[in-house]
Amino acid sequence: MAQIIPIGTIPITALIAEAQRELDLRRQVYWIRVRAGQMRQADADKRIALMAAIVKRLTMTAAL
Numbered sequence: 001m002a003q004i005i006p007i008g009t010i011p012i013t014a015l016i017a018e019a020q021r022e023l024d025l026r027r028q029v030y031w032i033r034v035r036a037g038q039m040r041q042a043d044a045d046k047r048i049a050l051m052a053a054i055v056k057r058l059t060m061t062a063a064l
Contacts, residue, residue, distance in 0.1 A: 012062040019058055023051040 030044035 012058065016055065016058045016062060019051065019055045023048065023055055026051055 026044075026048050030039060030048060033039035034041050034044050
């Protein structure tokens with residue numbers, strides 16, 4: 001079973017790095033899914049934009 005880590009113990013830099021990794025992954029995977037007809041371009045664009053907004057928000061929060 002995975003160990004549960006208390007929310008306040010994860011550094012903001014680790015959160016940003018993980019969100020950026022997820023954004024990069026989405027850009028790769030969604031492109032493939034759209035080309036294969038498994039996902040609409042509009043859905044891919046929306047989900048990528050949401051993750052990009054999360055990265056931006058975390059980065060702005062870290063600068064405070």
